[in-house]
Amino acid sequence: MKIENLEVGQVCKSYKHMCEVLGEKVKGGDSKKAQLKMWEEHFTWSKEGHKFVIKEIVHNTQQRKVVNGGKQIGYTELIENLLLDLMARKGKKEELFMSKGILLKALRMVSVKYGDFNRKRNQLSKKTEIDVNTIHDFYERVDEMLKGNLNTALKNLSNRNIIHFQDNVMTVAEIIHENVNENGDVKIHVSVEKDSYGDERKVIRTHNQTLYNHRKATKEEVKEIKRISYRVLEELGFKGKNPNTLRFSHPEVYKKYDSLVKSELLKKYNIDFFYTSYEIWFNEDIIEDVIKDRGYELTKDDREITNKLLNESVIGNINKNAIKRHNKARKEVKGGFGNKGLSDKVIMRSSEDYVECYKKLSESVVCINRKY
Secondary structure, eight states, X not given: OOGGGOOTTOEESSHHHHHHHHTOOOOOHHHHHHHHHHHHTTEEEEEETTEEEEEEEOOOHHHHHHTTTTOOOOHHHHHHHHHHHHHHHHGGGOEEEEEHHHHHXXXXXXXXXXXXXXXXXXXXXXXXXXXXXXXXXXXXXXXXXXXXXXXXXHHHHHHTTXXXXXXXXXXXXXXXXXXXXXXXXXXXXXXXXXXXXXXXXXXXXXXSOOEEEEEXXXXXXXXXXXXXXHHHHHHTTOTTOOHHHHHHHSHHHHHHHHHHHHHHHHHHHOEEXXXXXXXXXXXXXXXXXXXXXXXXXOOHHHHHHHHHHHHHHHHHHHHHHHHHHHHHHHHHHHHTTSSTTOOHHHHHHHSTTHHHHHHHHIIIIIOXXXXX
């Protein structure tokens, strides 16, 4: 059975069409019933007349049953259950405040290397022998997928009044230091240097070790960050543009933008950099009730199994989506009778090794059991 041919939301017009997609024989009577029951172990669907609409792809069904008392659970519910477990372990604090990267690592959806190599893409390119543009594409698409996965799970919990959350809370990394100048400001020397792989990194030097205070930005700081960012883009001739899109379309412009914004914030507010975080509020007693009702009180071993299942599902979805993009790009190339007029991204995704590169990157920086 070729499960890799399926994707969530896919519509097969009939049972016969479904068999063709899966590489299965068309059956009847009790044999067909047994076949459908077997399919349910691997994916779920809804019926619209004769059509099959794929709802969810299920991975590692036997282990999923083990960690949920014999009940089969899906991808999103795995994330929800691990979020509930994380909140339960926070206890009376009744709040989570962390960046997307830290939350992904806490749930073990990705390896610690995922974030590390996101900042060292040239180094990752060298290690994996994969073109850096493919690595840019990988991080862009996977980040979008993972944030969507997290938000879906969090919205499900929020809609049932279990939690409240915000997913775009401005957070600043403020430099705190005892070494100050005559005005009471920290003495700082900032330089940009390249490592042996050609990745740029900012080096901050003081007489003592630099320490950061990561905290929620004030209202005035948020306004100032937005003002400075807007004006810098205006000066660079990209007024009103999304700077994240410039990171790959105009990398040199993005580097200049990033440097100017950070330099201004550092000079005026002692803020080295900023990012967005998740802020999640909950009631300890409700979290305990929900976990009890679900029968999902995790032991250490259960947690490890669930982490592994979720991580494997993440990798499966990454690779499945890569196949989808590759096939779409191939159709565009074929339909256009070659590469003329097509974007560089489409041409890259149509290449024969695109999917294999994704699989290699998933194994290298997403897999939690990989020792690179």
